[in-house]
Amino acid sequence: xxxxxxxxxxxxxxxxxxxxxxxxxxxxxxxxxGTKEFQRLRRVRQLGTTSMTFHGAEHSRFSHSxxxxxxxxxxxxxxxxxxxxxxxDRLLVLSAALLxxxxxxxxxxxxxxxxxxxxxxxxxxxILGETEVNAVLRQVDPQFPQAVADxxxxxSSNKLMTSMISSQIDADRMDYLLRDxxxxxxxxxxxxxxxxxxxxxxxxxxxxxxxxxxxAVEDYIMSRYQMYWQVYFHPVTRSSEVILSKILxxxxxxxxxxxxxxxxxxxxxxxxxxxxxxDDYLRLDETVxxxxxxxxxxxxxxxxxxxxxxxxxxxxxxxxEFQPEKREEDWQKLQQLFMEMGVxxxxxxxQDSSSDLPYDVYRPGAGERVPIQLLMPDGSLRxxxxxxxxxEAISGKKRTDYKLYYPKDTLxxxxxxxxxxxxxxxxxxx
Numbered sequence: 001x002x003x004x005x006x007x008x009x010x011x012x013x014x015x016x017x018x019x020x021x022x023x024x025x026x027x028x029x030x031x032x033x034g035t036k037e038f039q040r041l042r043r044v045r046q047l048g049t050t051s052m053t054f055h056g057a058e059h060s061r062f063s064h065s066x067x068x069x070x071x072x073x074x075x076x077x078x079x080x081x082x083x084x085x086x087x088x089d090r091l092l093v094l095s096a097a098l099l100x101x102x103x104x105x106x107x108x109x110x111x112x113x114x115x116x117x118x119x120x121x122x123x124x125x126x127i128l129g130e131t132e133v134n135a136v137l138r139q140v141d142p143q144f145p146q147a148v149a150d151x152x153x154x155x156s157s158n159k160l161m162t163s164m165i166s167s168q169i170d171a172d173r174m175d176y177l178l179r180d181x182x183x184x185x186x187x188x189x190x191x192x193x194x195x196x197x198x199x200x201x202x203x204x205x206x207x208x209x210x211x212x213x214x215x216a217v218e219d220y221i222m223s224r225y226q227m228y229w230q231v232y233f234h235p236v237t238r239s240s241e242v243i244l245s246k247i248l249x250x251x252x253x254x255x256x257x258x259x260x261x262x263x264x265x266x267x268x269x270x271x272x273x274x275x276x277x278x279d280d281y282l283r284l285d286e287t288v289x290x291x292x293x294x295x296x297x298x299x300x301x302x303x304x305x306x307x308x309x310x311x312x313x314x315x316x317x318x319x320x321e322f323q324p325e326k327r328e329e330d331w332q333k334l335q336q337l338f339m340e341m342g343v344x345x346x347x348x349x350x351q352d353s354s355s356d357l358p359y360d361v362y363r364p365g366a367g368e369r370v371p372i373q374l375l376m377p378d379g380s381l382r383x384x385x386x387x388x389x390x391x392e393a394i395s396g397k398k399r400t401d402y403k404l405y406y407p408k409d410t411l412x413x414x415x416x417x418x419x420x421x422x423x424x425x426x427x428x429x430x
Contacts (some may be wrong), residue, residue, distance in 0.1 A: 003139040005030040014066055017178050022070040028091055029098060029138060030380050031071070034136045035132035036282075037102055041065060043285035047180060048107045049240035050231065052314055054184035061101050072097035072164055074197050075171065075207070084160065084202040091140065093161040096151035099133065100165055100172060102126050110241050114248040120217050122281055139246035153412055164204035166234060169196070169220065170207075177223055180231060188226035191219040201375055204255040208373040208381060218390045219371060223246065225358040225394065233354035236405055239316040242405050247293065247307045251407040254301060263295035270316050303347055315409070317350070318424050324351055330426050337426075341411070348407050355400035359384075359391055390425035 006027040014022040025032050041062035050057040059344065072094055079085040103123030105111050112118060112162060126133055127149045137145040150156040154166060165171050174193055181189025199213030211219055231237075251265055254274050267288055270276045296308040310316065324331060331351070338345040360371065372384040385392040414420045 002141070003031070003136070004141070016067065016070070017305045018067055018175070018182055019070050022066050022131055023073065026091060026094070029094060031136045031139075032098055032133060033066075033185065035136060037126050038062070038065070038099070039135055040282060040285060041102065041104070043287050044104050044106055044108070045286060046176065047183075047232075047243060049238050050112065050180075050184065052240040052316070052414050053236040054110050054186070054231065055233050055331055057180070057187050059179060059182045059183045061104050064179055065098055065101050068100060068165065068171045069098040071171035071175055071193070071197070075164055075200060078197055078200055079202045082202055084204055089158065089161055091287070092144070092147055092151065095144075095148045095165055096161065097165045097171055099123065099127060099148060100152050102133065105281065106284055106289045107241075107244055107384055110245045111248065111284075114245055114252065117281075118275070119270075120153065122278075123152060123258075125278050126282075127152075131278070158206040160202055160207065163370070164262065167206060167372075169217065172208070172257070173224065174220070175226055177220075180227060181223075181377060184231050186227075186231060187231060187277055189223050191223045192216045193257075196220060203373070203375075203381075206370055206373065208375045209350060209384075211374045211376050211382070211387065214388055216373055216383070217384065218388055219396070225356075228358070229399075232399060233356070235318065235319045238354065238403065239319055239405055240311065240314075242317060242350050242352055243311045244265040247304065247311060248349070250301070250304045250307060251296075254304065261296075262299055263292065265292060267282045267292070275313065291416055303344060307347065310407075312418065317348075317401045318408035321402065322351065323402050330429075332412065334423060334426055337419045337423040340361075341414045341416045341423070343410055343414065345405070348410065350405045351402070352405060353400055353402045355398055357396070357398045358394050375394045 007025050008027055008030055012024040012030060014024070016022050024033070025301070039062070044058050044061045045051070045057075046059050046061050046064045047057045051206065076090055076093070080344075091201060100123070101119070103119045103121070103126055105119060105122070108119055119123055127137065127145050128134060134145050137148060151158070151161050153166070154162050156162055163170065177189050177191070178193060181187070194214040195213060197208065199210040199216070201208050201210060249381070251268065252272065254261070255265065255268075267280075267284055270280045293308045293312055296304050299305050299314065301306075313359050334349055335345040373381040373388055374384055376382055385395040402428075411423060
């Protein structure tokens with residue numbers, strides 16, 4: 001019997017703090033959860049270094065992926081029997097929801113920036129390569145892995161399924177907002193998920209929302225806005241990410257120079273030669289990374305040793321507001337002063353920016369995301385910001401925050417008094 005129709009003898013449930021229970025009845029989903037590639041997500045945290053700021057944020061991409069599956073399953077229950085929904089697509093979209101993050105690596109975005117990897121590309125390799133995930137998916141149909149990969153990559157001809165897990169109001173965003181708010185302990189990430197699910201409707205190209213549910217969607221949009229600026233872009237979290245990125249950069253540079261590590265970065269070897277295989281990638285998780293950070297505290301290289309010690313013991317960089325286009329002269333002067341003090345500005349003087357576009361109205365040909373559509377009582381569709389004054393006020397408005405990070409404790413201990421005092425004067429001038 002094909003896995004497309006096979007059900008478990010009894011429904012399995014996962015107790016979940018966000019959704020109360022996550023329900024699994026399909027044998028396919030149960031087998032996918034049990035694959036080693038999916039279980040690896042237990043060792044990759046959802047929020048990377050955010051626990052440095054919000055100590056409860058230790059949850060994993062495993063629990064998030066289950067949550068996205070559960071919200072998608074509930075969407076399908078609402079869509080059942082309605083026009084534009086094909087019940088034969090149920091397992092396909094459930095599989096895509098479950099596996100959408102399976103390619104994430106340790107400390108995803110910092111890792112990707114330094115080593116030029118792409119978790120979406122790796123997700124595709126896991127689904128289509130010689131993996132346990134692929135072997136399970138092929139039990140449905142030999143073409144099923146490709147269909148799942150296409151939904152996740154937004155290449156599927158079925159745009160409705162894509163919008164269920166990747167749009168401006170989708171199962172992915174709804175789960176991570178609620179889950180991240182729960183684990184960070186903040187209140188502004190919450191919104192009425194049950195209400196939104198009740199008013200969602202399937203259309204040919206995307207999920208739409210009944211006009212009567214507009215206020216619940218407004219709440220969702222504002223929750224997302226607040227979470228980005230209060231949690232995801234928190235400057236303390238960004239400081240820890242800066243140090244993490246600099247650790248990885250330092251290791252890469254030392255390897256290129258032929259430095260002899262006391263603890264050689266064997267798990268990174270194929271990364272340095274641009275020959276990273278799928279098996280090598282899947283061996284990388286955050287437990288492996290922490291092992292190296294712990295060991296590299298004893299390296300002879302003072303920069304690597306210091307950065308690892310800072311990261312592990314939360315001795316983070318200080319930060320100030322710093323608009324680069326307005327303070328170019330200060331930037332050049334600070335780099336010079338840091339070198340005079342014997343503090344390498346490549347690692348200890350870092351400009352960083354965070355930006356977000358909370359909601360965008362689609363403009364044909366410009367590549368923007370498809371907007372949220374409201375289903376009006378007469379059956380017509382209206383773009384959300386045309387009906388909501390709240391959403392209109394933030395539509396298409398990108399906000400960017402600029403910071404400069406530096407080690408205040410290192411400057412305080414520096415013996416070069418003149419250079420130190422001049423650097424502190426510039427840094428505290430604002």
